[in-house]
Amino acid sequence: MIQKALRLYREAYAGLSLQIWLLAGVMLINRAGSMVVPFMTLYFTQELHFSMQQAGFIISAYGVGSTIGSLLGGRLTDKLGYFKVQFLGLFLGGFLLFVLVWMRDFYAVVACTLVLSMVADMFRPANSAAVAAFSDVQNRTRAYSLNRLAINLGFSISPALGGFLAAQSFSWLFWVDGVTCWIAALILFLFLRNAPETTLSAEEETETSPQRSAYQDRPFLFFIFLTVCFAIAFMQVFMLLPLYLKQQFQLPEWYIGLVISANGLLVALLEMVIVFRVEGYPRKLKIVSRGLLWLVAGYLLLALNLHYWTAWLFILLITIAEMLAMPFMSTFTIERATVQNRGQYAALYNVAYALGYIFAPSFGAYMASTFGFVYLWMAAATIALFTFGGFRILERWVRHEKAL
Incomplete structure (x- = not known):
């Protein structure tokens, strides 16, 4: 039984290029230090003494900056290449974290947070395009899953460590986050700056379909709308769950960090194997x-x-949801694109999550402060159920499109 499990894990990780592993390593280092975002709500309310509505507004500003950064990053990726955009995003993002830690005025915090997320999130579409470039159609979903594994393994470390650091001083979160951004940028520069800008699979070399703008791809635009809905529902976990556990059950920061970290740890342990077992299933939507x-x-x-x-069981359920949904959403995005406009498609996909950052915190903070957390969780369940129906419609739409 143990040998069978080990063989399954080996097969799940086999066949990925060295560049994919290096990209995952950069992502792991960066995300292991990403301690600011999970504790933003606590930092703004407890350390800076802003109201919950003000904290929600700041996090929404983070989403606005993320939207701009994703669009800008996608455009720059198609023009400059994914290495330069990733490097700039990491380096400048680290610098702005060092600036934000000194901010105390509400409007200064809003402005700095917006610019920080804009610069940092240029990295996302560039990284997505890089993963697509160094994988092929047979292992692309696993390549994205490895990248997500790095994200979630890092995320399983950062909230737990961040919780302990926040118990000492919230400022430590910003210093550690900024330093890890710079370390990731340095590794990217040392090992990936001379990597070729395109690596095409045999299927892509013989691709004959004309280049299609993502803005004219109606099924994909519907997919983006559904992704925004998914993001609004899913992001309540990281935006409002820490505050809920603090206010409702008076749990300490270190315990909240452990609960949130369980999500990343479960993804790191299980997602690659799950994707390996189901990636051959044709109806990915x-x-x-x-x-x-x-x-x-x-x-x-x-x-x-x-x-x-029950927070632990909740984390288990939403982690299963994440492992089944997100890897195949990333693959769907890249498979709709051509080699020449991957940055554009990846940018729109990242914009969907950025819009989630805009609407999720304000929506969640309003629901929690006005009606209570129970109604917030019921509203999130309703949005998720609506999104489920939308994906079933999209699946039929795409199948009909392929049949034509």
Whole structure:
């Protein structure tokens, strides 16, 4: 049994290029130090003494900057290449974290947060295009899953460590986050600056379909709308769950960090194997829609408001949702693109999550402060259920499109 499990893990990780592993390493270092975002709400309310609505507004500003940065990053990626855009995003993002830690005025914090997210999120579409360039159609979903594994492994470290650091001083979060951005930029520069800008698979070399603008791709635009809905529902986990656990159950920061870290750890342990087992399934959007049902179940459980230990079961349910949905959403995005406009498609996909950053915190903060957390979790479950229906419609639309 153990040998069979080990063989399954080896097969799941086999066949990926060295560049994919290096990109995952850069992502791991960067995300292991990403301690500011999970504790933004606590930092703004407890350290800077802003109201919950002000904290929600700042996080929404983060989303606005992320939207601009994603669009700018996608455009620059198609023009300059993914290495330069990734490097600039990491280096300048680290610098702006060192600036933000000194800000105390509300409007200065809003402005600095917006610029920080704009610069830092130029990295995302460039990184997505790089993963596509160094993978082929057979292992692309696993390549994205490895990248997500690095993200989630890092994210399993950062909230736990961040919780301990925040208990000492919130300023440590900014210093450690900024330094890890610079370390990731240095590794990118040392090992990937001379990598070729395109690596085409045999299928892509013989590609004959004309280049299509993402803005004219109607099924993809509908997909982007559904991704925004998914992001609004899913991001309540990281935006408002820490505050809920603090206010409802008076849990310490280090315990909250451990709960949030469980999500990243589970993804790191299980996602590659799950993707390896189901990546040959042709109806990938159906897998995404099934993931949405797990998200619905998670929020309904949280709405019961039973006990603080239900947070652990909730994390398990939403992690299953994440593992079934996100890898195949990334693959769907790149498979709709051509080699020449991957940056454009990847940018729009990242904009969807950036829009989630804009609407999710304000929506969540309003619902929690006005109606209470139970109604927030019920609303999130409703949005997830709506998104499930949308993905079933999109799946039929895409199947009809291919049949023509």
